Amino acid sequence: MFNYATNSFEIKLGPVYANFVLLDEINRSSAKTQSAMLEAMQEHQTSIGGYLYKMPDIFIVIATQNPIEQEGTYPLAEAQMDRFLLKEKLDYPTVDEELEILNRMESGILYKSEQILTLKDVSFLQELSKKVYIDSSIKRYITEIVSATRKPADFISKDLAKYVSMGASTRATIAFMDAAKAVALIRGRSYVIPDDIKSLRYNVLRHRIALNYSAVADEVEVETIIDAIIGAIKTP
Numbered sequence: 058m059f060n061y062a063t064n065s066f067e068i069k070l071g072p073v074y075a076n077f078v079l080l081d082e083i084n085r086s087s088a089k090t091q092s093a094m095l096e097a098m099q100e101h102q103t104s105i106g107g108y109l110y111k112m113p114d115i116f117i118v119i120a121t122q123n124p125i126e127q128e129g130t131y132p133l134a135e136a137q138m139d140r141f142l143l144k145e146k147l148d149y150p151t152v153d154e155e156l157e158i159l160n161r162m163e164s165g166i167l168y169k170s171e172q173i174l175t176l177k178d179v180s181f182l183q184e185l186s187k188k189v190y191i192d193s194s195i196k197r198y199i200t201e202i203v204s205a206t207r208k209p210a211d212f213i214s215k216d217l218a219k220y221v222s223m224g225a226s227t228r229a230t231i232a233f234m235d236a237a238k239a240v241a242l243i244r245g246r247s248y249v250i251p252d253d254i255k256s257l258r259y260n261v262l263r264h265r266i267a268l269n270y271s272a273v274a275d276e277v278e279v280e281t282i283i284d285a286i287i288g289a290i291k292t293p
Contacts, residue, residue, distance in 0.1 A: 080120040084130045098140045144264040189238035191249040194293040199233040205286045212289040220272035225265035232261045
């Protein structure tokens with residue numbers, strides 16, 4: 058940015074330099090903006106004017122995607138979606154949940170802000186999750202699941218396998234392992250069990266398995282493919 062007082066250009070770091078970054082409707086961003094975010098998410102840095110600027114040590118990106126509107130939106134590149142550890146689907150709220158929204162809107166208190174964790178606590182938990190034990194049999198279980206997404210015809214019916222155009226990458230295996238360790242820790246265990254992997258199957262795989270146009274035409278959901286693959290792989 059140009060500083061008229063000093064008659065020179067200065068670097069002004071933007072809002073992406075934070076510990077928790079929310080990207081609202083990420084598919085409204087242009088391809089150039091999404092490419093820049095890809096660098097920040099994968100390399101934990103940005104390049105500005107030939108200089109590298111490191112992101113904070115604790116850097117977590119949460120993004121929302123508009124699944125309905127097509128006007129003014131851009132499809133996310135597979136390589137960018139792969140950078141997200143997990144994908145969650147949010148449906149409409151229940152009647153009781155929507156009633157609670159009305160009550161909070163009327164009272165003017167949408168949520169109560171209380172500090173639960175410090176950055177030091179987050180850093181401690183991240184390091185602690187790395188020490189959670191995962192047996193070699195469960196590691197193989199993970200790799201067999203991900204490998205099956207790449208050659209689905211060898212594991213599930215050809216009627217379902219024909220809908221898969223691309224399987225999950227190696228990042229999926231890493232995501233399974235890292236997320237399973239965190240889930241085990243949250244559930245009060247120092248070790249990973251197969252149910253931890255199964256509970257994460259949609260979150261880890263739904264944005265990494267690409268379906269073709271036939272799946273869209275036949276209204277086949279990616280979760281159906283995932284369930285079939287999980288059912289075909291022997292649980293350790």
